[in-house]
Amino acid sequence: MRYAIENEQLKVEVESLGAELKSMLDKQTKVDYMWCADPAYYRRTSPNLFPIVGSLKDGKYTYNGKEYAMSQHGFARDYEWKAVKKSDTEISFFLASTEETLEKYPFAFELELRYVLAGRDLTVTWFVKNPSDQKMYFSCGGHPCFTCPIHGEADKSGYGYNFHIDGDVTYTALDLPTGTMLPEEHTLHLENGKAAFTSEFFDKGAYIVAGDQTKKVSLYDPSGEDYLTVSFDAPLFGLWSAEGKNAPYAAIEPWYGRCDRVDFDGTLENREWGNELEAGKTFEGSYTISVK
Numbered sequence: 001m002r003y004a005i006e007n008e009q010l011k012v013e014v015e016s017l018g019a020e021l022k023s024m025l026d027k028q029t030k031v032d033y034m035w036c037a038d039p040a041y042y043r044r045t046s047p048n049l050f051p052i053v054g055s056l057k058d059g060k061y062t063y064n065g066k067e068y069a070m071s072q073h074g075f076a077r078d079y080e081w082k083a084v085k086k087s088d089t090e091i092s093f094f095l096a097s098t099e100e101t102l103e104k105y106p107f108a109f110e111l112e113l114r115y116v117l118a119g120r121d122l123t124v125t126w127f128v129k130n131p132s133d134q135k136m137y138f139s140c141g142g143h144p145c146f147t148c149p150i151h152g153e154a155d156k157s158g159y160g161y162n163f164h165i166d167g168d169v170t171y172t173a174l175d176l177p178t179g180t181m182l183p184e185e186h187t188l189h190l191e192n193g194k195a196a197f198t199s200e201f202f203d204k205g206a207y208i209v210a211g212d213q214t215k216k217v218s219l220y221d222p223s224g225e226d227y228l229t230v231s232f233d234a235p236l237f238g239l240w241s242a243e244g245k246n247a248p249y250a251a252i253e254p255w256y257g258r259c260d261r262v263d264f265d266g267t268l269e270n271r272e273w274g275n276e277l278e279a280g281k282t283f284e285g286s287y288t289i290s291v292k
Contacts, residue, residue, distance in 0.1 A: 005089050005117050010291070012117055018077040019093035019113045021046040021144060024122060024289065033228055033291050035145035035249035041242045042249070046144040047077035048113060050128075051105050052271075053139040054259020055179030063106060063137070063268040070104050072179055072259075073143070076111065089117040108132040125286040126256075128277065136277040137269045139257020142287055146228055148219055148241075148250040155246050158222030160196040161239060165214045169195075174205035176243070180262045181208060194220065197250075202241045208258060210236035210273070217252045225292070230254065232287035236273060254287040 001016045006027070013023040022045050024033040037045045052061075052074045060069045081093035092114040097107065112127040130136040148159055163169055169188040172181050188195055188207065195201075212235055218226035232254035240251040258273040268274070277283050 001083075003083055003086065003091055005086070005091050005115065007089055007117055007119070009120055010117060010122070012115065012122055014091060014093070014115055016081055016083060016093065018044075018079065019048055019081040019095070020044065020077065021115065021122075021124070024291065026291070031147075031150065033146055033150070033289075035147055041245055041247040042145065044077070044143070044145070046142065047073065049073040049139070049141040049143055049255070049257075050076035050111065051107070051109070051138040051140070053141045053255045053257035054181070057178070057180055057260040057262070057264045061268045061271075066106070068104055068106070074139075075101065075104060076140075081111075081113070084112070085114075091115050107134075107136045107138070109136065109138070120292070121288050121290045123286055123288045125284065128275075128283040130277040130279055130281055133279045135279065137271075137274055138277065138283075139255070139271070139274050140283075140285070141234065141253060141255035141257060143238075143251060143253045144230070144289065145241075145249045145251045146219060147248065149248060150219075150221060150227055153222070156197040156241075156248070156250070158196075159250070160194055160220055161250075161252075162194045162218040162220050162226055163190060163214045164216045164218065165190070165193050169209055169213055170211075171207040171209045173207065174259070175262050176205050178262065180260050180264070181258065182262060199246065202243045202247075205243055206238045206240040206253075208236065208238055210258070212236075219250060219252070227292045229290045230287055231290065233285060234287065254285075256283075256285050 011025045055072045084094045085092040095111045110129040114125040218229040230252040234254035238253035
């Protein structure tokens with residue numbers, strides 16, 4: 001089921017399947033800033049990632065000596081969430097562990113995902129609660145994909161990312177066949193904080209940017225002006241679009257977690273950038289999408 005919140009400027013739609021943000025429409029210009037989920041390129045718009053981000057090495061992990069299998073980005077994006085609170089400009093969705101999820105992920109959990117619209121800003125907040133009496137290990141994150149180009153151009157020429165920093169960005173790339181992370185670090189050279197899209201920009205898959213290098217990334221158009229900005233408190237983020245297709249979208253993905261390295265041989269609790277949550281505690285993280 002699809003739900004809407006709105007104010008005088010924007011109308012936002014969220015699908016109960018995956019609690020997925022599907023539309024962020026400017027009511028005056030009729031421009032939708034969210035990717036339309038065309039399956040020719042990518043069938044999702046803004047999936048929510050839990051209890052892992054990215055891929056596990058060999059598609060599995062171990063915990064307390066037992067092996068579990070899980071597909072890329074976890075299972076929360078594929079479950080129906082319940083709408084539990086709604087006003088004109090705010091809506092929250094809820095998902096909790098079940099016997100089925102415990103077969104894939106041996107922890108009880110309660111998730112709330114809250115969308116709040118204020119002016120031309122949409123804030124998305126994660127609340128991850130551990131209702132059990134044992135420590136919980138998890139990752140979570142956002143995967144919002146945005147319309148790019150936004151003005152109807154044939155391709156993304158003239159568009160790019162603005163990192164709002166001085167200097168360059170260090171990143172790692174993916175081993176595309178497995179979805180795990182390669183060990184080498186690379187430098188993305190910026191000009192006045194910006195990186196222009198080229199035809200090969202996304203051919204290596206996602207850019208994984210770790211270590212709090214910036215807390216704000218924008219998309220800019222051929223005029224050089226930012227038209228959309230994602231601000232976040234997450235310690236790392238991903239940048240992605242479908243490789244080799246010149247796909248008409250670009251993602252900015254705040255992450256509280258990351259895929260395994262290609263040579264990872266540890267357990268769930270040893271995954272890099274993972275989170276630990278003590279019994280009875282709640283984790284909170286958020287990001288904000290701001291549009292011009």
